[in-house]
Amino acid sequence: MITAEHISKSFRVARRNAGMKEAVRALWKRKYETIRAVKDISFTIQDGEMVGYIGPNGAGKSSTIKILSGILTPDSGNCTINGLCPWKDRARHVQHIGVVFGQRSQLWWDVPVIDSFALLRDIYKVEESEYRRNLDELVELLNLSKIIQTPTRQLSLGQRMRCEIAASLLHSPELLFLDEPTIGLDAVSKLAVRSFIRELNSRRGTTVILTTHDMQDVEALASRIMLIGKGQILQDSSLEHFKKQFAGGKQLRIEYHGNAPELPAGLCWKEQEEGHGLLELDPDVLPVSEAIACLSKRTELLDVSVQDPPIEEVIARLYREYRI
Amino acid sequence: MFKKYTALFRMRFVNGLQYRLAALAGISTQFFWGFMEILLYRAFYQANAEAFPMEFPALVSYIWLQQAFLTLYMSWFFEGEIFDAIISGNVAYELCRPLNLYAFWFVRSVATRVAKAALRCFPVLIVAFLLPEPFRMRLPVSLPVFLLFLATMVGALLLTVSMTMVIYGLTFFTMTPAGLRMIFLSVADFCAGSLVPLPFLPDRIKAILELLPFASVQNLPFRIYSGDIAGMGILRGVLLQIFWIVAMVMAGVLIFRAAMRRVCVQGG
Numbered sequence: 001m002i003t004a005e006h007i008s009k010s011f012r013v014a015r016r017n018a019g020m021k022e023a024v025r026a027l028w029k030r031k032y033e034t035i036r037a038v039k040d041i042s043f044t045i046q047d048g049e050m051v052g053y054i055g056p057n058g059a060g061k062s063s064t065i066k067i068l069s070g071i072l073t074p075d076s077g078n079c080t081i082n083g084l085c086p087w088k089d090r091a092r093h094v095q096h097i098g099v100v101f102g103q104r105s106q107l108w109w110d111v112p113v114i115d116s117f118a119l120l121r122d123i124y125k126v127e128e129s130e131y132r133r134n135l136d137e138l139v140e141l142l143n144l145s146k147i148i149q150t151p152t153r154q155l156s157l158g159q160r161m162r163c164e165i166a167a168s169l170l171h172s173p174e175l176l177f178l179d180e181p182t183i184g185l186d187a188v189s190k191l192a193v194r195s196f197i198r199e200l201n202s203r204r205g206t207t208v209i210l211t212t213h214d215m216q217d218v219e220a221l222a223s224r225i226m227l228i229g230k231g232q233i234l235q236d237s238s239l240e241h242f243k244k245q246f247a248g249g250k251q252l253r254i255e256y257h258g259n260a261p262e263l264p265a266g267l268c269w270k271e272q273e274e275g276h277g278l279l280e281l282d283p284d285v286l287p288v289s290e291a292i293a294c295l296s297k298r299t300e301l302l303d304v305s306v307q308d309p310p311i312e313e314v315i316a317r318l319y320r321e322y323r324i
Numbered sequence: 325m326f327k328k329y330t331a332l333f334r335m336r337f338v339n340g341l342q343y344r345l346a347a348l349a350g351i352s353t354q355f356f357w358g359f360m361e362i363l364l365y366r367a368f369y370q371a372n373a374e375a376f377p378m379e380f381p382a383l384v385s386y387i388w389l390q391q392a393f394l395t396l397y398m399s400w401f402f403e404g405e406i407f408d409a410i411i412s413g414n415v416a417y418e419l420c421r422p423l424n425l426y427a428f429w430f431v432r433s434v435a436t437r438v439a440k441a442a443l444r445c446f447p448v449l450i451v452a453f454l455l456p457e458p459f460r461m462r463l464p465v466s467l468p469v470f471l472l473f474l475a476t477m478v479g480a481l482l483l484t485v486s487m488t489m490v491i492y493g494l495t496f497f498t499m500t501p502a503g504l505r506m507i508f509l510s511v512a513d514f515c516a517g518s519l520v521p522l523p524f525l526p527d528r529i530k531a532i533l534e535l536l537p538f539a540s541v542q543n544l545p546f547r548i549y550s551g552d553i554a555g556m557g558i559l560r561g562v563l564l565q566i567f568w569i570v571a572m573v574m575a576g577v578l579i580f581r582a583a584m585r586r587v588c589v590q591g592g
Contacts (some may be wrong), residue, residue: 071419072587095422106417109405111339122331123421 001173002068002207003043007077009063010036016217037063038074039231047174050201050208052222052239054215056319060231061211065177068209069099082174095124098168102180105160106167114148115162117170124171131170138166158189165193169200176200178210182217187211194220214309227318234322243314250288252279253305254295261298269293280309329400329427333435340439347443354391354448361387362459377523381462382550386521388461389546392448393477395440397484397542399512400505403433406492407501426580433510435487465551472558476545479565484541486572487512493579517543523552537572540565 014031038060045051055061066072068079070086070093079086084093107116121131139145142162147155155163164183178197182190198221200206210221218225218239225242227235235242252267255276263269263279266286271278281291292304365383369376378386395401406429406473408416418425452461464470491508495501513519522530522543533539544561547553553561 066416069420071416090419091422094420097420099417099420101416104412104414104417108335108339110342111335115335119331119335123328123423125328 001047002043002079002081004068004079005042005077007038007041007064007067007074007079008036008065009038009072009074010034036231038067041077041228041233043222043226043233043236045207045209048201048205049224050197050222051210052218052225053209053211053228054213054218054225054315055228057213059228061228062179063211064236065099065179065211069097070094089142095171097175097177098171099177100165100168100181102161102178102183105152105164106162107163109153110151112149112151113144114166116152116163117167117324119150120140120167120170126156126171130172133168134172135166138169141199142166143192146180148310158185161185161189161193162241165196172204173206175207176209177210178212178214181210182212182214182215182308190214190217197221205304206268212293215315219311227322229319229322235318243311248279249309251287251309252281252291252295253277253303253307254279254301255261256295257302259299261295264291264294267295327432328423332428332431332480336432336435337439337442338500340436341443344443344516346428347440350395350440351445351447352463353424354394354444356449358387358391358448358452359459366458378552379550380458382547382552384459385461386546386552388424388448388452389549390518390542392445392452393441393542395444396437396477397480397516397518398437399487399516399518399538399541400509401437402488402491402501403429403436404434407495410492410495411499411501416550419591425584426489430485430489433488434481436483437485462550464549468532469548469551469554472562473545473549474563476564479562479569480541480545483537483565483572486569487537487575489576490579493576493583496579496583512538515539516541520535521547523547535564537568540568 013035030192040248041060041064053061053064063072067074068086069082070090073087081093082096083094086093098294107113108119117135120126126134139148142165144166146164147159147163150159152160152163161184167182170178176197182193182195185193194217197208197210208221212218222239224238225235226233237245251270251275257275260272260277264286266282266284267279269277272279278293281288283303286294288306292301295301295304335340362384365387366380367381373380409418415425418428423427449461452459455461464473487508491501491504494504498504515533515536517533517539522533522539525533534543538560543567544553548561549556
């Protein structure tokens with residue numbers, strides 16, 4: 001279980017305007033600005049939960065992950081993860097966690113992947129039998145058998161990312177931090193990574209904390225969403241609740257023959273083109289069945305599909321609403 | 325407890341062995357360099373043997389040892405990956421391992437140097453023993469001296485690495501290694517006696533340099549080997565070397581500890 005209470009962290013950043021004059025001035029007089037990356041954050045996460053931690057760039061996501069994984073020491077606040085404080089009991093704490101930083105690599109560049117794995121086994125003091133079992137399972141689930149003997153430098157990004165994830169799980173961590181694990185991956189690799197993480201969570205009960213900008217990741221993986229902006233947690237609720245509260249309405253994609261229909265109250269065009277378009281529907285004003293009935297009376301409908309707005313739009317609306 | 329560090333050592337060592345071509349190129353350079361140096365000093369020696377501060381055979385041994393173990397004590401060599409890890413923020417991964425970062429990087433640096441030297445030293449040494457006079461390298465003066473030579477070799481390696489660790493630690497604060505590296509390598513190479521053996525320097529400069537940590541690196545074992553440092557001189561040298569190792573490791577550990585407290589992992 002993770003409990004974080006009133007965690008704050010700020011950084012000092014040197015600032016200057018562009019240009020030669022300013023650069024020279026900055027030689028002796030430097031302006032610093034304090035950036036409060038994380039402001040008084042509190043939350044609790046139960047064992048076995050899969051939490052999507054989302055927010056725009058620079059919101060404080062990575063800082064929170066780094067604090068929880070013991071890399072950064074916060075300025076104030078408390079945190080206990082399975083009874084340990086990440087930054088005070090760093091060495092013992094990290095033995096039980098796995099971390100994947102999507103933009104960095106933990107594999108040794110010029111040796112075969114399997115050698116990096118063996119070194120991690122020794123670093124985490126994993127029993128040989130446990131290592132074998134984990135390795136076999138990871139190789140099978142992430143489809144690594146062909147690439148594990150290749151040096152890291154010769155792997156594609158998708159292959160490397162699968163190896164990175166495997167590397168973080170060799171010591172059977174109870175808690176897994178994924179910091180943008182699908183960044184830069186193609187569709188097939190993304191799907192493979194997502195299904196693996198789901199599998200891991202259900203098989204081993206691993207707690208997963210995921211930060212990402214890919215909302216499909218969130219939709220596929222997280223059952224709970226925490227939204228952070230300007231260093232503060234703005235929303236913390238289940239994915240369902242989140243969608244219901246912020247989705248706002250349904251979308252109707254229609255195809256028709258002839259003239260565009262006159263729209264009743266509660267419907268409006270989102271995209272309109274010759275013969276087809278996308279409509280936005282407010283279900284409080286006009287139920288879906290009535291909307292379709294009304295449309296079919298006013299034009300010759302060829303096709304209708306009803307859908308939820310994509311999660312990207314929900315999130316974008318949310319960011320606007322919170323002005324983050 | 326130490327298994328993780330020995331595993332790391334093994335991995336870096338094996339990894340270092342794969343660069344055969346680089347080793348071959350290095351060996352040929354070192355032969356050439358060694359010959360040129362010996363020829364140069366021979367000219368001085370023939371001009372005035374009285375003014376020569378070392379026995380000529382001792383100097384020849386010094387030069388060959390220097391060439392054979394160049395990669396062990398090169399003060400200008402830093403691990404690019406360590407600088408990269410600090411500057412790009414990749415150190416985040418190292419920090420979420422159950423490891424001591426200082427010990428981890430120390431072992432890694434030692435392993436890289438030993439691997440490089442293991443590939444290069446034997447060809448140079450074997451040929452140096454077979455060469456005709458005046459180029460031939462002598463056997464050590466006696467067995468105890470040889471053992472002391474080996475012990476101070478190990479000490480010199482630990483000292484070199486502990487000095488580079490200080491530079492790595494300071495990079496956490498300066499955020500670019502360029503300046504520190506420049507200063508360090510121009511000072512260290514000269515003060516360690518890798519450009520000119522320290523006995524050839526003017527007395528007053530020499531007296532100061534011999535107290536500095538740099539003089540406890542190659543200067544000490546190489547001169548013990550050929551008997552140029554003997555008797556009480558060895559004892560003084562060994563104590564000074566131990567002092568500097570302890571001081572440098574302590575400085576490094578403190579700098580790392582301070583860096584960890586205010587570490588700011590770069591790049592998001």
